[in-house]
Amino acid sequence: MYEAFYQFIQQLLPHFQIDRTRLEPLLTVKAISKGGFLLQAGDVWQVIGFTVKGCFRTVFIKDGKEFTLFFNVENRLMGDYESYRKQAPSQFSYQAIEDSEVILLSDRVLDLLFEENPQGQRLARLIAESYVFSLREKLLTLFTSTPEERYLHLADHEPELLQRLPQYAWAAYLGIEPESLSRLKRRLYQRRIS
Numbered sequence: 001m002y003e004a005f006y007q008f009i010q011q012l013l014p015h016f017q018i019d020r021t022r023l024e025p026l027l028t029v030k031a032i033s034k035g036g037f038l039l040q041a042g043d044v045w046q047v048i049g050f051t052v053k054g055c056f057r058t059v060f061i062k063d064g065k066e067f068t069l070f071f072n073v074e075n076r077l078m079g080d081y082e083s084y085r086k087q088a089p090s091q092f093s094y095q096a097i098e099d100s101e102v103i104l105l106s107d108r109v110l111d112l113l114f115e116e117n118p119q120g121q122r123l124a125r126l127i128a129e130s131y132v133f134s135l136r137e138k139l140l141t142l143f144t145s146t147p148e149e150r151y152l153h154l155a156d157h158e159p160e161l162l163q164r165l166p167q168y169a170w171a172a173y174l175g176i177e178p179e180s181l182s183r184l185k186r187r188l189y190q191r192r193i194s
Contacts (some may be wrong), residue, residue, distance in 0.1 A: 001029060005050050005103055006077050009113075012126045023112055028104040032056075032096040038078075038092045046083035047104040048126075051076050051089050054100025055161075057169055059093045068172035069138065071161060077127065078102075097165055147174045148184055 002024060009016050029052065029098055038049055038056060049056075049072075056072040072078040072094070083090035105113075114120035141150050151174060155162055162170070172182040 001052065002027060003105065004052055004075050008050065008077075009123065012130070013123050016123055017117070018113075020150060024107065026106060026109045026112065028106075029122045030102050030104055032100045032102065034096055034099050036096050038094040038096070038102060039080075039090060041091055042085055042089045043083075044089055045080050047106050048077060048079040048081070048084060048110065049102040049104060051078060052101045052103055054096055054098040055165065055175075056096050056100060056102070059095055059172070060091055067175065068169055069135070071165065071169070071173070073161065077105075077131075086102050097169055142175065147176045147180070148188070149176050151181075151184060152188075180194070 002020075005027075006018060006020075009018065028047075030038070032054075039045060041060065048064050051072050051074050053074060055074075056078060057068045058070040058072065058078065060067055060069065069092070070078075078094060080090040082088065114124045117123070141153065145153070151170075154170075167181055168178050171178040174181065176184070
């Protein structure tokens with residue numbers, strides 16, 4: 001069950017040593033059914049999550065409109081780190097788009113990984129850098145690309161995810177209405193066949 005989490009760490013820092021006998025008793029796995037929430041806006045994060053199975057979307061609401069910031073598929077960390085560190089209400093909801101499982105990383109787990117391990121600070125930096133790079137890419141595409149360009153980028157870089165997730169989630173991610181996404185897909189299809 002925890003192998004994906006260990007592989008995630010090894011991909012970031014291949015020589016990172018983990019005392020599994022100390023770590024595993026501290027890990028908790030939680031199943032979330034499709035449509036359910038790991039956490040909702042206004043809640044305070046007590047843990048950080050690692051998606052083992054399924055997919056979550058990071059959502060926020062502005063003026064009654066729903067926006068999807070990220071999709072948290074297998075082998076990715078997720079959580080509102082600011083809410084977690086400051087123990088303040090989160091601005092985001094984390095909703096399962098599929099039946100999902102997530103490993104919950106408590107304070108004790110994070111201390112064991114980052115504070116008590118000689119390579120812990122380096123691992124924490126690599127995780128933070130990875131998140132910052134993802135956020136940078138998301139911001140750049142929002143400000144420099146049209147919804148059509150963002151959709152084509154997704155089709156090129158994550159085609160399996162496009163097939164896996166519902167249209168409403170993609171529309172919210174692209175910043176458009178589901179009807180606009182339908183028109184966009186129809187237009188792209190017409191171009192391809194002509």
